[in-house]
Amino acid sequence: MNAAETRALLDALKAATQQGQRAAIATVVGVQGSAYRREGTRMLVLDDGAQVCMLSGGCLEAEVVEVALEVIRSGTPTVTHYDLSEDATWGLGIGCGGSVDVRVEPVEGDDPVMGAWLRALENGELAALVVPLKGEGRLLITPDGATLGDLSPTSLRDFAVQAAQARLGQLEPRAVTLAAPDGTPVFIDISMPPPVLVLYGAGHDAMPLARGAHDLGYEVHVIDPRGAYLTPGRFPGAILHDLAPEDLAQFTPPARASLLIMNHHLDRDRVCLQHALWSGAPYVGVLGPLSRAQGLLDELKAEGVGFSDAELARLRAPVGLRLGAEAPEEVALSILAELMAWRRGYDGGFLSGHAGRIHDAHTHAASPALGASPEQ
Incomplete structure (x- = not known):
């Protein structure tokens, strides 16, 4: 999700909050096969059904809005699996050939971790939000190792801190879902300064x-x-x-x-x-x-x-x-x-004829450096 989309989502959330509206944020937390967007893509849903930003090319939004309205009513986060295959009986019949998992959570004004996370997004601060997709708790982590919130057991927390800091050290860190040593799926969302x-x-x-x-x-x-x-x-x-x-x-x-x-x-x-x-x-x-x-x-x-x-x-x-x-x-x-x-991390080539996941990076070998001698 680029900085312009994030800015639009946060501006809409701020305006909705000032008007007393309740809201939920839907986030793509897993992609299997081909899908329109990647992990970390977010959409805002307001209590009147209005939405800001998109999780797909228009395929999932109506379904996600219905889930989000229930989350706003109940206050309970949920993860929903969406099959994008051509099977119109068991899936959405979209024909992308893949599936996505979407986590929807309410935006609660008194939640200190959510508040800090939204401020990090708004200020363009480098940070990671780690959420177990099975279980409770969440942890906000900064590059210097400072944390807010908690995860249990301790082994899960230690894994979350180590995995998050490793991603925050990358040039272009992206959101990802990883399996903890005990098998728990853990989603690591990323807040980045604008490029x-x-x-x-x-x-x-x-x-x-x-x-x-x-x-x-x-x-x-x-x-x-x-x-x-x-x-x-x-x-x-x-x-x-x-x-x-x-x-x-x-x-x-x-x-x-x-x-x-x-x-x-x-x-x-x-x-x-x-x-x-x-x-x-x-x-x-x-x-x-x-x-x-x-x-x-x-x-x-x-x-x-x-x-x-x-x-x-x-x-x-x-x-x-x-x-x-x-x-x-x-x-x-x-x-x-x-x-x-x-x-x-892509090579910028044509997608036509590419049989794998559209979002898989394929980087070609680096060219010789300018100014380097031929033997280098």
Whole structure:
């Protein structure tokens, strides 16, 4: 579930609470075979039957709303299994060939764990919520090991803390259901900070890229020494930085940020590339052909600026998926598609002919790092 969906759900929940409405949150906690969405997808259901966000392509929502209304009335969480197969007698007759498990729980205003979890989602804080799908209790866990709530027995709690912290250490942690040593199915939901995209350059082609990233829930930063280009009208929702190349040290990219160099100016691009590669950011992209990025590296090397193999391994050029993109909006789509594939561990290839689960990641081998010698 991306940051934009989470924001919409939380805004609707806040408005409903202010109006005195009761609500429940439905969460996909298990997927077997093919399904439209993955574990961690959430939907809000209000006591009048209204819903916000979707768990599928429209297949499950009516069924889940009925379950959620009963949960709101009873106050008791429940997990329901939905068969999406073509068998219209025993299943929903949707034809996806898989099944999903959906947990629905009421939103109770006096529940400290639920309150802390909703605040973590709203503030974009890294945290995990662990819920046993059989039994009671839940545990909120932060990366530093702090916890709120409880699980029993102690062995289940220890497993939950260890498994949650392992996932929180990943670049792009995703929700998952795991089996504890005693066989108890345990759902680990994840709250993540919004992804961050930093654009070095505020030219015309940066505008659709910033707009598209913002629509996908990114926190967007735009850096350019030309203050006249840095306006909310050109970059709505973005954080703007009027910085000359020699002042880039004043800007530290947020953790896990993706950086993209697109000044269309060789001198600025060269300085920005050095700043980006030395920042420790896991993704550094250079717009334009491979020869241009290699030229920037060669010029920096001639100036005595070198990079480690680890730094060069984070460099991607040219950026984007091979879509035949030409117009700025098309290039933006190509870049955003690559960023999504890279963050989630996919190779960005065609789905046509893929016989496995649509959401299974298949990552190809990494290409040789730019700037590395042939023998490497």
